Amino acid sequence: MFSLAQRFQTVSNQVVTYACFIAAFVAITSWLQLAQNDAFSIPATINNIQPSINVRTSRYYGSQNGKPKQNSKIVFDIDADLSSLFNWNTKQIFVYLTAEYSGSEGRDTLNEVTYWDKIITSKDDAQLSLHNAKSKYSVWDLEEKFDGREANFQLKWNIQPWVGPLIYGQTEGNKTITFPVIEKTQKKVKQKVV
């Protein structure tokens, strides 16, 4: 009646059941704690965004068949305190600065691109205070140029838990800029050829 296999099965069943309960408890309480700390409405100030445009012809910068492609980079300031995102179920925070912009006139595209991101694994590093920081990525668009389009920047975050659901959110506060109009794309290409 009480064979070794049966005992093993009973014990492992119990272990799995309790583990599930503990995991659910941890996930729920950590979410409640986030809500209580107003983690879903953290203020952030994004300032001093200076865009710059480069023309690239490599595939790894979005160019296809050697056609010139505008790549944009930015310099920016950010102040935000993300420490309320840390609790006992936070393994890491992934913060990212994105820009949303639409296609040029007559196109019905909407775009969102990441300029900068960071992995934060400790509460001590959760105070973001960046000045004249450079964007991490060189961003190109589906279209050849960014010329004169407006982009809306926002800081967003993702909590990677020890166990449970991934939680996403965004900070309050955004900044809109206009990409500069570059008129002489042709000339730059010529210079390269020479």
Added chain:
Amino acid sequence: MNLRLELTRFLKLCFVLSSAFMFWKGLSVATNSHSPIVVVLSGSMEPAFQRGDVLFLWNRNERSKVGDIVIYEVEGKSIPIVHRVLREHHSVEKKKQLLLTKGDNNAGNDIPLYAKKSLYLQKERDIVGTVKGYIPQVGYITIWISENKYAKFAMMGLLGLSALLGNE
């Protein structure tokens, strides 16, 4: 040896196997993903995901967002990849969406991993699912079994032994 008892036991085994299969397929239908639960195989998303972590996927969203962690399969390559969406471009009217991804632990984006000459993934065609939930490490046993040649024999032996000893 009692034939009726053996047959009942066989039927029970069939029942267990088929119910596991039905559970898996039911989950597939519910999440709209052909593999709704996956095990992480590479370290390219560390420290978020390590090898052996188990991820739960959902694929009923119409569009992916920037920052989402997605699983994708590139045509012609059989290994699914878990990476984060870095950029998205979509059409307001149509369903089409283009995605560029990157592993948190990788220096560059995923263009070298994509199909020849393509710069983007297509949401409809390439994405297997978006990561919604996470359990650490419990999937390591599947990696261990598939990568260690003795592990398979050990499993077989264990199963055989339990079948022999399992007579009530």
